[in-house]
Amino acid sequence: MPDGAMPVLEVRGLKTVFHTRGGSVHAVNDVSFHLMPGELLGVVGESGSGKSVTMMSLIGLLPSPPADVQSGQVLLGGQDLLKATPEELRKVRGARIGFVFQDPMTSLNPVFTVGSQIMAPLRKHMGLSKAQAEARAVELLELVGIPDARRRLKSYPHQFSGGMRQRVMIAIALACDPEVLIADEPTTALDVTIQAQILELVKELRQKLGMAIVWITHDLGVVAEIADRVMVMYGGQVVEQAPVKELFRNPRHPYTRALLKTIPKLGGQRGERLQVIEGQPPILGFPPTACPFRARCAHAFARCEAENPARRPVDGLPLSQGHDVACHWSPEGAEDPSQEAAHA
Amino acid sequence: MLTFTIRRLLLAIPTLLFISLVIFLLLELAPGDPMSQVPLTVPPEVKQKMREALGADQPMFFRYMLWLKQFFIIEPLHILGAITGIDLAGDAQRIISWQSRSPVADIIAQRIPQTLTVIGAAYVIGVLIALPIGIYSAYRQYSWFDQLGTFISMIGFSVPTFFTGVLLIVIFSVNLGWFPSIYDTTLKVTDWASFLKQVKQMVLPVSVLALYNAAQISRYMRSSMLDNLGQDYVRTARSVGMTERVVVLRDVLRNSMIPVVTVIALGIPTIFGGAIITEQVFKVNGLGQLLISAIHANDLPMVQTLTFIFAILIVLFNLIADVLYGILDPRIRYD
Numbered sequence A: 001m002p003d004g005a006m007p008v009l010e011v012r013g014l015k016t017v018f019h020t021r022g023g024s025v026h027a028v029n030d031v032s033f034h035l036m037p038g039e040l041l042g043v044v045g046e047s048g049s050g051k052s053v054t055m056m057s058l059i060g061l062l063p064s065p066p067a068d069v070q071s072g073q074v075l076l077g078g079q080d081l082l083k084a085t086p087e088e089l090r091k092v093r094g095a096r097i098g099f100v101f102q103d104p105m106t107s108l109n110p111v112f113t114v115g116s117q118i119m120a121p122l123r124k125h126m127g128l129s130k131a132q133a134e135a136r137a138v139e140l141l142e143l144v145g146i147p148d149a150r151r152r153l154k155s156y157p158h159q160f161s162g163g164m165r166q167r168v169m170i171a172i173a174l175a176c177d178p179e180v181l182i183a184d185e186p187t188t189a190l191d192v193t194i195q196a197q198i199l200e201l202v203k204e205l206r207q208k209l210g211m212a213i214v215w216i217t218h219d220l221g222v223v224a225e226i227a228d229r230v231m232v233m234y235g236g237q238v239v240e241q242a243p244v245k246e247l248f249r250n251p252r253h254p255y256t257r258a259l260l261k262t263i264p265k266l267g268g269q270r271g272e273r274l275q276v277i278e279g280q281p282p283i284l285g286f287p288p289t290a291c292p293f294r295a296r297c298a299h300a301f302a303r304c305e306a307e308n309p310a311r312r313p314v315d316g317l318p319l320s321q322g323h324d325v326a327c328h329w330s331p332e333g334a335e336d337p338s339q340e341a342a343h344a
Numbered sequence B: 001m002l003t004f005t006i007r008r009l010l011l012a013i014p015t016l017l018f019i020s021l022v023i024f025l026l027l028e029l030a031p032g033d034p035m036s037q038v039p040l041t042v043p044p045e046v047k048q049k050m051r052e053a054l055g056a057d058q059p060m061f062f063r064y065m066l067w068l069k070q071f072f073i074i075e076p077l078h079i080l081g082a083i084t085g086i087d088l089a090g091d092a093q094r095i096i097s098w099q100s101r102s103p104v105a106d107i108i109a110q111r112i113p114q115t116l117t118v119i120g121a122a123y124v125i126g127v128l129i130a131l132p133i134g135i136y137s138a139y140r141q142y143s144w145f146d147q148l149g150t151f152i153s154m155i156g157f158s159v160p161t162f163f164t165g166v167l168l169i170v171i172f173s174v175n176l177g178w179f180p181s182i183y184d185t186t187l188k189v190t191d192w193a194s195f196l197k198q199v200k201q202m203v204l205p206v207s208v209l210a211l212y213n214a215a216q217i218s219r220y221m222r223s224s225m226l227d228n229l230g231q232d233y234v235r236t237a238r239s240v241g242m243t244e245r246v247v248v249l250r251d252v253l254r255n256s257m258i259p260v261v262t263v264i265a266l267g268i269p270t271i272f273g274g275a276i277i278t279e280q281v282f283k284v285n286g287l288g289q290l291l292i293s294a295i296h297a298n299d300l301p302m303v304q305t306l307t308f309i310f311a312i313l314i315v316l317f318n319l320i321a322d323v324l325y326g327i328l329d330p331r332i333r334y335d
């Protein structure tokens, strides 16, 4: 990635709150990240950490009410999507940002043919005629590896297997050649061999098309395999962000460290217990005033209760290559809180 | 689909035969005599002759077969004959009403237009009102529109038609005098004035029934829309930049209509049989009223025939609903 290149997508200080009958849920708190052209950003974090809500906030996909994207900026090529009119947003959705969702079994409309579902965005955004859209749809299905594409256009979603449906979803998301593809756990609902195939497909498509990708997953193994950079989320916040090798080599946040320990190691001792992270995920009923991870953190000290840690650079490298963490503690023998306090 | 339809049609035959037998036996076992309406001054021998002429002295099985033959062969031939003007049935014995001594089919044919115009119009209007209300209520769930819709359909649903009917009569014909309270079946629409008159006299009964139907169907529409609005494919449609209009009226509506169309189709037979009370309230002499008066007069052939026609309609519209389901939902393939 060339130095000084502009990010395709830059998110600053994003905050999303759900106003529900049971009170507010502060699902996304001050999330900032960027995405360079052609880059693959892996987003990891346990269930409920705000990964999906963050990504859906970007392009206004959350139902409002209850969702309320309170503040922040989402810059796509200089345009702030949070200030865009609904009409402008629709021109971005599907055309410049493609979305692939977790469950391919339910993400396609059961009563329309696969062809018509691929052709809809093509006709809408690119103004193609029916014949042109059809030709492009065949091309897309071939691109995502669906054999006998022309005939399959007339099939309905239920006539496809789960893996094939996810391929169709990817074809739809890529239909208008978006600059950014957001894939929200695209392989979680698939079985392992199909997961591997979809991963291969995405790697291949990335080579061919060169779009930037945000890949949400629970699976650090997947991240290690395909991501350039990783963003770790916890309790609606970004707790650590680093290039993938750096993150695996030098995890700084106690949550990231715990997460890395939960990966079962190939060739590890049999009967060795898989590490789990003890405790409950945080309740997001209030805006955070303390570190969300403190209750489960082995290194927590007084300051973690008093102050929600801001993200701070670890290595002083520029934005696109740097490593940052949101934690008061640091692994370099700083387990003595007094020393840490002095350091701050 | 075609083989499915044919198979279902064939299957309908034993079903209907069984229903016909049940109807026949039920009514046969009920007390009653074809001569009960005949004045006492008629001598017994004459009555006996009349009985024989009607075939009422034959064993039950023969009478059943005779009725079937009359119902499925002779009466259809007569109807065909009346349409084409050719005498097809000859002078075979028809199903005769004990009450009026004229063929049952002729009386029914006289009554069908009233029922179809009033009850049919109410059904169509009810559906046309219900669908947009259901769609909009679901799209704006818990809005004041939805709350109001819920309230009105609760009323329409739970207040019986004899109450709303009388209420409307009291308000609009007794107090305001806008509409007649009695439906004049002799009215012939020949010009603009008589057409207006016809519309005016239809307003009250049609409103009562339309409210009832709309209440029911708008609820189905609403809940079906709500089911589908929460589905993942809706999010997908939005994520590719479809407008709300397309998302709701194309993606969601197309899915939501599947169960609703079925419900609407299944409701059609009730147009013929279900408006008995409303017909009574407004004195519309349609099929419902005919059935009631036939029951009162112990007119077995009429009751049998009407009941059986209702049964046929129900079986038929069940079949139609199934076929529609298969047409609307690509996931369902019947062969």
Ligand SMILES: Nc1ncnc2c1ncn2[C@@H]1O[C@H](COP(=O)(O)OP(=O)(O)OP(=O)(O)O)[C@@H](O)[C@H]1O
Residues within 6 Å of the ligand: A018, A020, A025, A027, A045, A046, A047, A048, A049, A050, A051, A052, A053, A054, A066, A284
């Ligand atoms: N419609 C909603 N109403 C209220 N709260 C919501 C809604 N959608 C999400 N949330 C809350 O927002 C928080 C973040 O959810 P999100 O779906 O982003 O998690 P996630 O990281 O994507 O988890 P997963 O890995 O399970 O997909 C959760 O606490 C969830 O309860």
Ligand SMILES: [Mg+2]
Residues within 6 Å of the ligand: A051, A052, A053, A184
């Ligand atoms: Mg999620």
